[in-house]
Amino acid sequence: MRLLPAALLWALLCAPASAQVAQGLPGLEDLPEPTRYLAGYVSAGGGWSVPFGGHWGDRSSGFKPSETFSLSASRRVDELLSYGLETAYSWRHRHREMSGLKVKIFSLTPFVRVSFPEGETLYYGTLGAGLYQWTQPAFTSGGVRFSSGSGSSAGMNLGGGVSYPFWFGSRLGLDLRWHHIFNMEGPNFNLDTADNIYALLTLHYGVWRDKK
Numbered sequence: 001m002r003l004l005p006a007a008l009l010w011a012l013l014c015a016p017a018s019a020q021v022a023q024g025l026p027g028l029e030d031l032p033e034p035t036r037y038l039a040g041y042v043s044a045g046g047g048w049s050v051p052f053g054g055h056w057g058d059r060s061s062g063f064k065p066s067e068t069f070s071l072s073a074s075r076r077v078d079e080l081l082s083y084g085l086e087t088a089y090s091w092r093h094r095h096r097e098m099s100g101l102k103v104k105i106f107s108l109t110p111f112v113r114v115s116f117p118e119g120e121t122l123y124y125g126t127l128g129a130g131l132y133q134w135t136q137p138a139f140t141s142g143g144v145r146f147s148s149g150s151g152s153s154a155g156m157n158l159g160g161g162v163s164y165p166f167w168f169g170s171r172l173g174l175d176l177r178w179h180h181i182f183n184m185e186g187p188n189f190n191l192d193t194a195d196n197i198y199a200l201l202t203l204h205y206g207v208w209r210d211k212k
Helices: 003-024
Strands: 036-052 066-076 081-094 102-118 121-136 139-141 144-146 149-165 170-185 190-210
Touching (some): 036 170, 066 102, 121 170
Antiparallel strands (some): 036 190, 066 081, 081 102
């Protein structure tokens, strides 16, 4: 029983000091406003472009997958919505029967992106449309020399991806996209439409700006 009065006395002595400490701690409303904000991302990706469907993607007489590189810049409207411009280049779609026939595809497509953050994981969906430029260098097959060709066509892409925190504020993830070219016709082939699945390992680097 003698411990009870001693405990009460100790509590009374410590209470003012504890109150002063508590009063010295800033509340959330007292914290300074952030001076910078995440304005957008610059992204670079590398992987494969895989043809599918029609003569373009035929497994016996169509074209083979090609290495692919992409580069894009986006601006955030808010936490969910962003827009930007993307370019992609596939430089070696070889024909399965005529080894000398090779098609290169370059695209320039504005896009919109909707993001779905879940903790540190970020899921997103992308819709883009723009210009697809293709070239076919001159080649020889069966002793016959074929001339070069090139052209451009409208196209679109649709897909999504996921990214995770990586290094120094960057994010690393996987991007899967369906690219549809409405018309590919040249002096040596007529493909009508061409479809590719792009599978890219993508690095996203955040761009921060000062608040005015």
